[in-house]
Amino acid sequence: MTARMNNTIRLQVLWNRLLALVEEQAQVLIRTAFSPLVRDCGDVSVGIFDTRGRMLAQAVTGTPGHVNTMAASVQHFLQQFPLETMREGDAFITNDPWKGTGHLNDFVVLTPSFHEGRCVALFCCTSHMMDVGGLGAGTEALDVFAEGLYLPALKLIDQGIVNETLMAVISANTRLPIDTVGDTYSLASCNDIGVRRLSETMVEFGLHGIDDVADHIVDTSRKAALETIRALPRGTWHNEMIVDGYDEPLPLRATMTIDDDGIVIDFSQSADCIAKGINVPLTYAAAYASFAISCAISPDIPNNSGSLSPVKVVARAGSILNAQKPSPVGARHVIGQMVPDLVFGCLAQIVPERVPAEGASCMWNISLRGVLPDGPSQGDPFALSVTTSGGMGARFGKDGLAATAFPSGIKTTPIEIAEAQAPVIFWRKELRPDSGGQGRTRGGQGQLIELSSARSSRLRLNAAFDRIKYPARGRSGGGAGAPGEITREDGTPVPGKGQVFIEAGQRLLIATPGGGGCGTPAERSLEDIARDLAEGRISEDAARSDYGHVQPVAGGAR
């Protein structure tokens, strides 16, 4: 690097470089992963931290649920294994839900990055394992110990030597030893790539440490984030949203306070934890709350310790958004992914044009278990998770996105990939007519999905679906999205949470929820209504009853 390059530009370039570096790392993790949730859907997170544990850059992957959770993980690792005890070639691992990302299925790996014999930074990454033993990422465990293997912060690699004892423990505690061990290796590789690239970068720029870059990133980002918050009105706002819960509905409540120092979001008034695995550790709830604020207020500021510092999230210990060990937390995403809608409800009172109506929000992951009926691995168990989504809430000026993951950004599993790896057949996966809430702008549509076992063996579905009893509400006069439905072929409803068996030859019908509408249906333009009709997005009945549209319009091809 030339001496002529002035310092500000140099810091800018380095910042961009760190962002590019973690993006590359995330790609490595995705490309080397065994878990389909990682390789096809992008359920990963990767970040670089300074030696004080401040997050400097994070890859923008599909999982806001990991925003900032790794920052807490890094602090935990540093407490357990002080920096001065770390050696070149070491790597550490944990899946502690309260020190990691909120459930046992996410393994977190930390690798110190050495340059010229000194630790100059830390790389941390996490990805979702398909199986960690126990009852897994479902709702059914009574406590976290029944959910699977629980690894405290441990040394995974000691100066380049893999901890074979630990690997053997991991391997023996999963139904998918090859995948789980492979994914653990892929986490370590991903950090190794980061370490290698950082070292190359430091040579190129003639750096001996990255502290001045770290200060620049954190200070600049905090200042920018505070500026955007200070442009908002001061005050306190409240919102309540009811979700299906397990046996009975659960109220979620938020209080948002904005002052000169930032935003405080308090979930204390929400329902208590329950004895099923939909409880949420605070670290995960805080991640989604921060994500909601970023989306609405400061979408252009990258995530790091500085930009995230003006938002504080608190909740009463023992409330469902601050579950305490040993509450079961396997399916913490069901409630956790509702948090942005809860926060948007507060923001809608001050900046309605920046937030969408409520959406399907919680992913409708079709999580199947069974045994392989034939082939070389006959009799072996399989685990398949096809991530699917419903509709997003209507935006102020645009319809909600159909069949789109939000707030999660996880991609769906290609059907051809799902069918190639497990004995399941999808007979249908298309948009669900009349599912978007009516309004000036329409809610996004959900999907209609039909599936069956491909062979004579039965399938087990770990259901963890919400918005069946309490659909996504509209805003400013907009209608609610269609509630989700799950039924057998004869129309018998199936509960949205718990284990569901699909016998050979039977089909299961899943209709994912639509998003809420925004503004009154009377404000919707005739062209928009006519186009929705022609494309079969709304039926003629709905056009009449929801929008008072009386002109018959020819329907589309089927």
Added chain:
Amino acid sequence: MNTLSLSADIGGTFTDLVLTGPFGRVTRKVLTNVGHPEIGLLDGARQLLAEQDVSFADVGTFVHGTTLATNALLERKGARVALITTRGFRDVLEIGTEGRFDQYDIQLSKPVPLVSRELRIGVGERIAASGEVLLPLDRADAEQAIETLRNAGIDSVAIGFLHAYANSAHEFEIAEMIAAALPGISLSLSSDVCPEIREFERISTTVANAFVKPMVDGYLGRMVHALESDRFTGKLFLVTSGGGLTSVETARRYPIRLVESGPAGGAIYASRRAREMGLERAIAFDMGGTTAKVCLIRKGEPTSASSFEVDRTHRFMKGSGIPLRIPSIELVEIGAGGGSIAGVDALGRVTVGPESAGSEPGPACYPGGGTKPTVTDAGLVLGLLDGGNFAGGRIVLDPDRAGQALENVVGTHLGLTATMAAHAVFETVCENMASAVRVHAAECGEAVSEYAMIAFGGAAPLHAATVAEKVGIERVIVPLGAGVGSAVGFLEAPVSFDLVRSLRMPLAAFDREQAEALLDAMVVEARGLLAVDADTVKVSVRRTAFMRYVGQGHEIPVALPDAGEPLDAAALLSLFEAEYAQLFSRSIPHAAVEILNWSVLATADTESASQAAAAWDADDGGRETRRVFDGNQSGWIDVPVVTRGSLSRHGLLQGPAVVVEAETSTFVPQSFQASVDERGFIIMQRKAV
């Protein structure tokens, strides 16, 4: 003897022509005829040939690249397409990945599918991942679908059934029914266009192929016919998005592979120049009439990719376009060219592009040009361009009309004179391009300041050094032929074809016979698609297996031993492990390995169409002076103007200065100095501070 080589690159604004032969290299820039691009091309080519006293009968090789397919997709001006797919899956294109390309942008819009929902038709049939037929094709359903095609007046049909890469029988069955019922209708089958697993990408590619197929087919048909009447008996090749050359027949079958052929030619041109100069790292900066392209060249090679996105809707962001699963060259493209239209946005900021005035009506200063000011108008008003000497003097530019347009659209809104408005437009377009360079470099994790910039395309040399200054690049090279760089690159591209097939094979159950049979058949097919004379031309073949650990979702390319050497599982395993460790730092002990896809790249070992280095003649041009507006000083200054041919006689030329030649002008800003090397390349080096 037909020993001449001709190339033509049809861009949105200009059609560039290059002819090589015993007389060396001659070039020509003509305006693109938007309605009938082949007519503009042929007229220009005939002129160029006539000037050398030769004709099409003397041309042995004609290499052609065109933006026809790209523009059809960008402007959504393709065929009326319907998609026939498995019942229950009509929304595959719209559901896509279910992801959002920008996690934090609540307002984002996804790309609009090329087929609207009412023309996405589900038909009863089902094939399993193994290729087994679960449900036969429902012929009654198929008949009904055909009725819909007939009633809707469909020109082109994409057929994409689930798992058709594993068993194409149903696609062929319904294709036959359609062809019988609707003779002449254009058909694209996913099992033919893109036989790879992952339904969204495969069907998206197939639909895009169907969308451009009738137009490309008609165009190439007219071209071949016209060439025949001009007694052309040589070989016609088309340039592909991967930077190879392909036959007319193959191009008509897979027209989607012609997308971005111009930029691919540019990447080849820049790579050759980087190799000649021994540059480890270079950035190709290609600016034409409509867009600017940026591509990193490392160790003399552009980065290749197996997929590509066309028509990114949002700030050129990854994931915001239509995915195409075709071999391509990795580059970024933004709407910033000489014809890009300038305006003022709601916040009072000067904007440039992405709309282009193209060749019709063209910039305001063109004869018969429009009323909207463009980047070229700004260059003319600033004195950077010579209105009497543009495109070799064949297009006379009117500075008064340029100034008027700038004043009307930009100046009056902001209270600026035409000259200051021109300066604002110039700075804005350079800043936009600098951002594109930064973003692309960041995506690749590179610091561009370490790179040398190779500038080509008609508008690049005028803007390159200013862009370089903004991103911290110290050296800018304007090689010979830069004004028509892509067309020169076409003549340097290899004749090649890249085939990919999906066949899953665990190494534990490696079946050598089956693997070799598949590869042999692919080699035969690829050789056939090359359409070169097998008796006289040696064809080299590169075979690749795309491998992964069983359970992973992504494959890495592993080069296979040459044909003739037997394949075996142990050798494949060690090749894979070495490659894997190289990419991802460590291999995984004891994990099973499988092959998912196989590819064959067949390349004809012909000399590139032209090895004739351009004649580099010094001329005795003098040193003239021109008035140029210096925006930083807000005043007019006199700057020297020299020809490229005379540059060596003028020593180190200190900026600001202008170097002129027939197809382009190079602007040397204040902070740079220019010289010419022994090849005739202009080297602009940043002055020491």
